[in-house]
Structure formats: C-alpha cells, structure tokens
Amino acid sequence: MRFDALVLEKTPEGVKASVQALDETRLPEGDVLVEVLYSSVNYKDALAVTGRGKIIRGDYPFVPGIDLVGRVLASESPAWKPGDLVLCTGWGIGENTWGGYSRRQRLRSEWLVPLPEGLTPLEAMVIGTAGFTAMLSAMALADHGVTPDRGEVVVTGASGGVGSMAVAILAGRGYRVVASTGKAAAHDYLAALGAARFLPREELGAGPHRPLDSARWAGAVDAVGGATLAAVISQTGRHGCIAACGLAGGHELHTTVFPFILRGVTLQGIDSNTCPGPVRRRAWENLARELSKEALQRMTSRMIPLEAVPEASEEILAGRVQGRIVVDLSA
Known part of the structure; x- marks a missing residue:
C-alpha cells in the first residue's frame, strides 16, 4: 500500500520539502497503524519544514508534523482496535520520529488518546x-x-x-x-x-x-x-x-x-510534549466540553492540502497567519 507524505530531505542548499509516495515498510516502529485524517501547521512545524530551526532530531529523510488525528487501521495493543478515532500530539512525533504529514503513520499505543466525545476529527486539529x-x-x-x-x-x-x-x-x-x-x-x-x-x-x-x-x-x-x-x-x-x-x-x-x-x-x-496520559486525557476532555463550535470556526484560518504546507510554513514564520491552519489528509 502506497500513500502520500511530505518528506524533508537535506540538500547542499538546505532542507527541501516534497510530497512523495511511500510504502508502509518505510514507516517507523510502533504497535498501532493509523490512517491520518488531519494534521495542522504549528510554529514548530514551520521551523522544521523550512529548516530554520533545530527541530528535527531524527535522521533524514524525515516526515514532519507534530500532531495528527486519525482512524486505527491495525493494532497489536489491546488498548486500541481498528476503527477507533485517536489523537496524537507530542511524544516527539514530527521531531524525533515521523509525524502527521503522512496519510498513514505507525505510532506507539501509549502515545494515543481517544478522540473525545463531542469533537470531530477536523475540530480536533483546529485545536491541535x-x-x-x-x-x-x-x-x-x-x-x-x-x-x-x-x-x-x-x-x-x-x-x-x-x-x-x-x-x-x-x-x-x-x-x-x-x-x-x-x-x-x-x-x-x-x-x-x-x-x-x-x-x-x-x-x-x-x-x-x-x-x-x-x-x-x-x-x-x-x-x-x-x-x-x-x-x-x-x-x-x-x-x-x-x-x-x-x-x-x-x-x-x-x-x-x-x-x-x-x-x-x-x-x-508547560510541557505539552511529554504530558502524562491521565492529564493529557483530562485536558482533551476539557477542550471538547469548553470550546464552542463558533469559537473553533473563528479560529480556523483555512484548510490546505499536503503540498501547500511549505508555503503555509513561510507565512507562519513571517507572522501573516491569524488562527489555525489545518492540513487535510482525508481525501
């Protein structure tokens, strides 16, 4: 099974980002395979994609994206089953290990939290x-x-x-x-x-x-x-x-x-990267309960395809973005 991902490569001129078709055998180790539906573009992602910050600590080629929401395709962990909607933020994804700018990703089960009731996958990545x-x-x-x-x-x-x-x-x-x-x-x-x-x-x-x-x-x-x-x-x-x-x-x-x-x-x-699981789940439940649909709509700058991430990253670093940019990988 081949799928698209935004891949960063080091060149003599610097970091180059391009959308490439990958095979599942290229994915990192992990006990849960996820079909990624949405990700988002954060300041840290923009630094990684443009190569202007020392964000990537894994080996190149590298797939960035520090958060994702998706559907479990396969799981070796009893904590998750195929069809479960899950979130992954932090734990070094998009920094130490491949992240959310990929239509499929393999992750460790303990990094995941369930999509809270009341939130759609799209809304979860507006939050991100x-x-x-x-x-x-x-x-x-x-x-x-x-x-x-x-x-x-x-x-x-x-x-x-x-x-x-x-x-x-x-x-x-x-x-x-x-x-x-x-x-x-x-x-x-x-x-x-x-x-x-x-x-x-x-x-x-x-x-x-x-x-x-x-x-x-x-x-x-x-x-x-x-x-x-x-x-x-x-x-x-x-x-x-x-x-x-x-x-x-x-x-x-x-x-x-x-x-x-x-x-x-x-x-x-505030360390959102290695926040313990129970606190992580409580925070996401609070977000689902407290943020109104109207507020989430106001905070959505726009939705972009995978190939538009490099341009959006430049805009973020230039201070031209108000609100959140969501990356649509669901098509």
Missing part, C-alpha cells in the same frame, strides 16, 4: 497542539488558585495559535483576559474570542522597568518568552501564576528572585 498547550496553561492557573475573581490575566502572543486558544479558553472560564499583541488588525478577532481589552506588544516586549513592577496581573499565559516574560513576572501580583509555554520572542530569561520571594509568584513551565 496549540489548543492542548493553551488548555494545560489554563489548568495550571486554576491549579495554583488563580480564579476569575482574583483580577485580570494577560495572554502574550495573543493572535498566535496558542495565544488565541488561551484567550478563548480563559474567557470561557470567566476570566477578564487582556490580550497582548502587536497586530491591531487582530483586535476584532480576539474580542470575538473573549478578550476584554488589549495591550500593545511593545508595552511588555521592552522588558521590566524595575525588578518588581506594580502588580497588574493575577496570572498569565506567556507564549513569547524573553523580555516579555521577564516583564510579566515583574508585574504579576501576590501568589499569581504564569504559565510559560513558548519562546517566539527568545529563549533567554533575565529576571530577579524578587517576584518569587516577595510576592510568592509561581512560574509554571
């Missing part, structure tokens, strides 16, 4: 790794006692995939959400998702004014990192929590201990 990460971030705030009555929460990088999902999830949970973004054109979009007000990206991007700034936030979801995260830390109020889940603005963090020892602020890292 971005929405899953945003839900883990929202859960972290709640677990640390940051409730809606505590005050405003800020979401940085709010117009991106994780940011827009975080805005929708937190607003749906009753928080007053401040959206930090450099895109004024995204204000109407974010307001429709539930943002109460907006903050110019530069206001936080310049970094903290002093080691301990005036308290502004009960909590935060930060998808930017760098100076932006340092500013958020310095402005978070007593016993607040910041869920750090991205580094679009840089991986270095220059801060002080003052917010942590004088205000009891928590900096909670």
Whole structure:
C-alpha cells in the first residue's frame, strides 16, 4: 500500500520539502497503524519544514508534523482496535520520529488518546497542539488558585495559535483576559474570542522597568518568552501564576528572585510534549466540553492540502497567519 507524505530531505542548499509516495515498510516502529485524517501547521512545524530551526532530531529523510488525528487501521495493543478515532500530539512525533504529514503513520499505543466525545476529527486539529498547550496553561492557573475573581490575566502572543486558544479558553472560564499583541488588525478577532481589552506588544516586549513592577496581573499565559516574560513576572501580583509555554520572542530569561520571594509568584513551565496520559486525557476532555463550535470556526484560518504546507510554513514564520491552519489528509 502506497500513500502520500511530505518528506524533508537535506540538500547542499538546505532542507527541501516534497510530497512523495511511500510504502508502509518505510514507516517507523510502533504497535498501532493509523490512517491520518488531519494534521495542522504549528510554529514548530514551520521551523522544521523550512529548516530554520533545530527541530528535527531524527535522521533524514524525515516526515514532519507534530500532531495528527486519525482512524486505527491495525493494532497489536489491546488498548486500541481498528476503527477507533485517536489523537496524537507530542511524544516527539514530527521531531524525533515521523509525524502527521503522512496519510498513514505507525505510532506507539501509549502515545494515543481517544478522540473525545463531542469533537470531530477536523475540530480536533483546529485545536491541535496549540489548543492542548493553551488548555494545560489554563489548568495550571486554576491549579495554583488563580480564579476569575482574583483580577485580570494577560495572554502574550495573543493572535498566535496558542495565544488565541488561551484567550478563548480563559474567557470561557470567566476570566477578564487582556490580550497582548502587536497586530491591531487582530483586535476584532480576539474580542470575538473573549478578550476584554488589549495591550500593545511593545508595552511588555521592552522588558521590566524595575525588578518588581506594580502588580497588574493575577496570572498569565506567556507564549513569547524573553523580555516579555521577564516583564510579566515583574508585574504579576501576590501568589499569581504564569504559565510559560513558548519562546517566539527568545529563549533567554533575565529576571530577579524578587517576584518569587516577595510576592510568592509561581512560574509554571508547560510541557505539552511529554504530558502524562491521565492529564493529557483530562485536558482533551476539557477542550471538547469548553470550546464552542463558533469559537473553533473563528479560529480556523483555512484548510490546505499536503503540498501547500511549505508555503503555509513561510507565512507562519513571517507572522501573516491569524488562527489555525489545518492540513487535510482525508481525501
């Protein structure tokens, strides 16, 4: 059985992406064979496909795509049977081992979670790794006692995939959400998702004014990192929590201990890649229950075929994408 996949190859000019017909014998080891229905294009995927980031740690040729949803075709595991609809995000797919940009993929059974009731496969990939990460971030705030009555929460990088999902999830949970973004054109979009007000990206991007700034936030979801995260830390109020889940603005963090020892602020890292199975399933069940069909429609930028992934990756890295791009492999 041959099927199409987007294959990355290393050339003297750099990484080249092309759609190729593969045989099942080329697929990696695993005890579950899945017919992939949809994937999506995340920031990390864009870096991998264009070769601009050190994302791929497996051998070339390589099939990228850090998330997928599909139907089980064959299983050696008692946990899954043919016909089951399953999700796979994280666990190194699209980085260490072949990922979702393939009409068929072989995966390890423990990486899979069932498609939650109430979600279609297409909706699951509108959510994808971005929405899953945003839900883990929202859960972290709640677990640390940051409730809606505590005050405003800020979401940085709010117009991106994780940011827009975080805005929708937190607003749906009753928080007053401040959206930090450099895109004024995204204000109407974010307001429709539930943002109460907006903050110019530069206001936080310049970094903290002093080691301990005036308290502004009960909590935060930060998808930017760098100076932006340092500013958020310095402005978070007593016993607040910041869920750090991205580094679009840089991986270095220059801060002080003052917010942590004088205000009891928590900096909670969000690892959506190796999140334990029970938490993973709870997050997906929350997503199915809390995100409305209308919100998912608003967050869908467009659906593309496999061969359009390289162009979409360039658009994402150039900052020209608002919302989520879904890759249709179902045809």
